[in-house]
Each structure stands twice: as C-alpha cells, then as structure tokens.
Amino acid sequence: MSPSRIDTVNESAAFEFPDNANTLEYAQSQDTKDSLRHLRSEYIIPSKANLKSKKLAKPGLSDDEGIYFCGNSLGLQPKAMSRYIEAQLDTWSSIGVQGHFTDVEDSPLSPWQDMAKSAAKSMARLVGALPEEVAAMNTLTINLHLLMASFYRPSGRRTKILLEWKAFPSDHYAIESQIRWHGLDPEENMILLEPDEDHEISTKRILRAIDDNADEIALVMLPGIQYYTGQFFDIETITSYAQSKGLTIGWDLAHAAGNVPVRLHDWNVDFAVWCTYKYMNAGPGSIAGAFVHERHGKVDLDGNSVPKFRPRLSGWYGGDQESRFKMDNKFRPIPGAGGFQCSNPSAIDLSALCASMSVFDKTSIDALRQKSLRLTCYLEHLLDQVQEDSSGKPSFRIITPRDAKRRGTQLSVLLQSGLLPQVAAALQDAGIICDKREPGVIRVAPVPMYNTYEDVWRFVEVFAAALR
Incomplete structure (x- = not known):
C-alpha cells in the first residue's frame, strides 16, 4: 500500500496582478472567487475588542474582526474544538475507564485506545506518509530526542551532526545535549550551515x-x-543526496506540516518530527507528530519469537496492542512509528488534535497550497508597491525567497533599524496580529485556512502608514 499521492502543484507559474490589484475592491473580488472561503467559518476569528481586552472573555466582544497573521506561531481555534473536548469529558464522566474501549454513539471521537491512530491517519495525509509511518505523541522536542536516540548513532569518525546556524533554540539544545549524552563535545561535533548574503541557505x-x-x-x-x-528547503534533493553518501537524515517540520506539501514516504526520509499548534491549529502546546519510514519501523520475529527491531527508548505504549495488557514484560513494538511511543497520550490533547484534523479532512494540502501561493504572492506584490512609492533609502526588504516554490505561507520582512517598535505598535493598535523577531523582523503568515485577500490588503495599508 502506498500513501495518497500529492497531486502536482503548479508552483512555478508567475502570478500577474492587474493595475487595480492595490485596491480594496480587487481584494474583495478575489475573496468572492476563493473556492476555500467556506473554511474561514470553521474558525473563531478574534475581534479587535477581544484582542485589546485584558479580561477573560468569550469571543465576539464585537463584530469587528481582527486580522490574524500569526498562524506560524499559533493557529486559530477551530469551532469544533469545544465539541470534541466536551465529548471526551462527557465520556470520562459517564463511563470512566470504559472510555478506552467503548465506541460511544453520537461522539465525534474514537475510543481512547484508538484516538492516536485516528489522528495519525489524518496527519499522514498532510505529510505524504503511510498511516502506520506516523504517530501522534509527546511534543516536538521530546519526539526529536526519542528519534535521535534511535537514529543518532555516532561511531568511529562519524560523530558529527549537520544542522543550520540559526536552528530554533529547542532543536539546537536537543542536538547539543544528544552529542553530550554520547560523551562528545558539541563545539567539535556540530557543523553549522550559515546562510548566503541574501539570508538563504542554498x-x-x-x-x-x-x-x-x-x-x-x-x-x-x-x-x-x-x-x-520562511525558506522551504528542497527536502527531496537533500535527502537523496545525503543518503547517497550513506548518511541518515531527519527533518523538523514544525513550520512545514500543514503548510506545504511534502512526501515523506516517497522521498525516503528517515524520520521527521513536527508540532501541531502552528499551521495544524490544535492549540498551544498540543500533542506533536512523528514520522518513521516503514523500513525503519519493521518488527521481525525469529524462530524463538524474539522480536528484532530498530533500537529505541521503549515504553509500554509502543508495545503491540494485542499484548499490551498481558503484563508479561516481553516488549514487542507496534510496527511503524507507533512502536516509538512510550506513554499513553493525553485524551484531552488527542481530542484537540482530532478536532483540528476534522477541518483538514474537508480539504487537501494541495488545495491549501494553491491558495497559499496566490495569497502570499499578493502580499508580496502589495509590499513591493509600498517600496516603489517610497523615497530615499528603502525602509524594509523581504528576506524570504522570492521564488514561490521555495517558501511557505510566511513572508519575513526585515525593517530598517529602529522601525520595529513603531510598526509593531501600529499593527497591534489596528487589531493585526503578526509575529515579531528582534531586532527588526516581522513574520507575516496569511494562512489559507482562514485568512483572506482583504486581510492582506488591510495589513499592507496599516503597515505602509506606520512606515510613513
């Protein structure tokens, strides 16, 4: 069985915009034509009043919606979230431990024992994997540690880890500590890839x-x-080349999963990890995902019924479900990524992830990518118009690759020194939420699930005025 193929997405076509593209009427006309516009109603869009309130309040303090371009840090809450979590709480309160195995009528959830598998199946569609190659478990950094414990096997001269110079701190710390765990010096065993002058690592x-x-x-x-x-790495080419040299390669898909199409199975990736609170919208600190290619997840039995499998840090929940409750202390892992699980996952966390996946199940990563390309190119076009209208030294530049196929839905805007505080304040005052990174970058992420062309247009209007 092979994973669902990801249809070819036309990422090379240049988007041309008419002369009136910088008008509100044009933006609204594009929203009218958007085949995914119905998905926005699946999410709770914070109002400007809510965004400014310091009190715990129900959403909808006003009808004046804010603009949320921060899905690359934390996605918006799906409206299905409360129903799924309430279903889990009602199951727990009404039948207790039987919730592990009982298929409750009128519930959107599987029995607790099967929820992780259900969530993994939906995530597998988003990352181009077989269902058994994906597991919903732990958090991203914990999964990174667990998989590095299995895949980072320094020996002889091969002791080093190749990573990027500006890895997210949790990844950097995890890699550094894994090297130390093996009694090695991180200074000597971390190869840091530095970017070119244009901020890219080619x-x-x-x-x-x-x-x-x-x-x-x-x-x-x-x-x-x-x-x-926001640079999208060429996972397929880099994976193939590394493996041609006899190397193992893993990927952190925190900013890629649910954002861009990937084919982890077909690209023969060894392992990957990701979080689900960004583009997957499962909530802050939500349960994470892990991928282990099927060739690494095999469980073989010899004549004595002693299983042979890839070394790992094992836990009871990674054991075969048929024998999990025999309590005979004979570990036989589930074939695939499920065998790398350690503890039983939180039913609350899985309920949240299943709620989010229920929206993704209504579309495809290809459809989302097509809208993302157009939406992000529109943002880029309007920002370029702001630059052309300015006089003197440019006040900002886009450091995300200009080639659409080498980026996701995020554009990182590097501001001239000293401008970040006033621009960030203006956006906040207008009810526009973006992520800022000191000393001068604003990361703008128009997410195709719930953002619109009008959102993009209004953001650029406020942004340009703040620069002036």
Missing part, C-alpha cells in the same frame, strides 16, 4: 557541506522550513 551550499564532511557526519538534521526567514 541547496548547493548544503550539498557541498555534505560532500566536505561526509566521512564525519553521523546525522543530518534540518528544518523543512526555516522559522526566521
């Missing part, structure tokens, strides 16, 4: 680094999308 540079250090690399560990610049 595929050519990555392949050259692999060539230069192949005899000493034990693991290549890279982000699918770089969190600061």
Whole structure:
C-alpha cells in the first residue's frame, strides 16, 4: 500500500496582478472567487475588542474582526474544538475507564485506545506518509530526542551532526545535549550551515557541506522550513543526496506540516518530527507528530519469537496492542512509528488534535497550497508597491525567497533599524496580529485556512502608514 499521492502543484507559474490589484475592491473580488472561503467559518476569528481586552472573555466582544497573521506561531481555534473536548469529558464522566474501549454513539471521537491512530491517519495525509509511518505523541522536542536516540548513532569518525546556524533554540539544545549524552563535545561535533548574503541557505551550499564532511557526519538534521526567514528547503534533493553518501537524515517540520506539501514516504526520509499548534491549529502546546519510514519501523520475529527491531527508548505504549495488557514484560513494538511511543497520550490533547484534523479532512494540502501561493504572492506584490512609492533609502526588504516554490505561507520582512517598535505598535493598535523577531523582523503568515485577500490588503495599508 502506498500513501495518497500529492497531486502536482503548479508552483512555478508567475502570478500577474492587474493595475487595480492595490485596491480594496480587487481584494474583495478575489475573496468572492476563493473556492476555500467556506473554511474561514470553521474558525473563531478574534475581534479587535477581544484582542485589546485584558479580561477573560468569550469571543465576539464585537463584530469587528481582527486580522490574524500569526498562524506560524499559533493557529486559530477551530469551532469544533469545544465539541470534541466536551465529548471526551462527557465520556470520562459517564463511563470512566470504559472510555478506552467503548465506541460511544453520537461522539465525534474514537475510543481512547484508538484516538492516536485516528489522528495519525489524518496527519499522514498532510505529510505524504503511510498511516502506520506516523504517530501522534509527546511534543516536538521530546519526539526529536526519542528519534535521535534511535537514529543518532555516532561511531568511529562519524560523530558529527549537520544542522543550520540559526536552528530554533529547542532543536539546537536537543542536538547539543544528544552529542553530550554520547560523551562528545558539541563545539567539535556540530557543523553549522550559515546562510548566503541574501539570508538563504542554498541547496548547493548544503550539498557541498555534505560532500566536505561526509566521512564525519553521523546525522543530518534540518528544518523543512526555516522559522526566521520562511525558506522551504528542497527536502527531496537533500535527502537523496545525503543518503547517497550513506548518511541518515531527519527533518523538523514544525513550520512545514500543514503548510506545504511534502512526501515523506516517497522521498525516503528517515524520520521527521513536527508540532501541531502552528499551521495544524490544535492549540498551544498540543500533542506533536512523528514520522518513521516503514523500513525503519519493521518488527521481525525469529524462530524463538524474539522480536528484532530498530533500537529505541521503549515504553509500554509502543508495545503491540494485542499484548499490551498481558503484563508479561516481553516488549514487542507496534510496527511503524507507533512502536516509538512510550506513554499513553493525553485524551484531552488527542481530542484537540482530532478536532483540528476534522477541518483538514474537508480539504487537501494541495488545495491549501494553491491558495497559499496566490495569497502570499499578493502580499508580496502589495509590499513591493509600498517600496516603489517610497523615497530615499528603502525602509524594509523581504528576506524570504522570492521564488514561490521555495517558501511557505510566511513572508519575513526585515525593517530598517529602529522601525520595529513603531510598526509593531501600529499593527497591534489596528487589531493585526503578526509575529515579531528582534531586532527588526516581522513574520507575516496569511494562512489559507482562514485568512483572506482583504486581510492582506488591510495589513499592507496599516503597515505602509506606520512606515510613513
């Protein structure tokens, strides 16, 4: 059985905009034509009054919706969330422990024992994997540690890990501590990839680094999308090249899962991890995802029924479900990523993830990508018009790749020194939520699930006025 194929998405076509593209009427006309516009109603859009309130309040203090461009940090709450969580609480309160195995009528949820598998099946569609290659478990950094414990096996000269220079701190700390755990010095065993002058780390540079250090690399560990610049790495090419040198490669898809189409199975990726609170909208600190290619998840039995499997840090929940409650202390892991689970996952967390996945199940990552390309290119076009209208030294520049196929839905805007406080304040005052990174970057993420062309247009209007 092969995973659902991801249809070819036309990412190379240049988007041309008419002369009236910088008008509100044009933006609204594009929203009218948007085939995914109905998905916005699946989410709770914070009002401007809510965004400014310091009190715990129900959503909808006013009908004047804010603009939320921060899905790359925390996605908006699906309206289904409360129904799914209430269903879990009602199951717990009404039948207690039987909730693990009982298929409750009129509930949107599977029995607790099956919820992780249901969530994994939906996530597998988003990351191009077989259902059994995906597990819903833990948090991203914990999953990174668990999989590195299995896949980072330094020996002989091969002791080093290749990573990017500006890895997200949790990844950097995890890699650093794994190296120390093996009694090695991080200063000597971390190969940091630095960007070119345009803030990108080109595929050519990555392949050259692999060539230069192949005899000493034990693991290549890279982000699918770089969190600061929004660069989308060429996962397929880099994975293939690393493996041609006999190397193991893992990917952190925190900013890629639910954002861009990936084909983890077809691209032969060894392992990957991701969170679900960004583009997957499952809530702050929500349960994370992990991918282990089927070739690494095999469980073989010899004549004595002693299982052979890839070494890992094992826990009871990774054991075969048929024998999980025999309590005989004979560990036989579930084939696939499920065998890397340790503890039983929180039913509350899984309920939240299933609620979010119920919206993704109504569309496809291809459809989302098509809208994302158009929406982000529209943002880029309007920002370019602001630059053309300015006089003197440009007040900002976009450091995300201009080639649409090498980025996700995020554009990172680097402001001239000293402008960040006034721009951030103006956006906040207008009820526009973006992520800022000191000393001068605003990360703008128009998410296709719930953002509109009009959102983009209004953001640029406020942004341009703040610069003036």
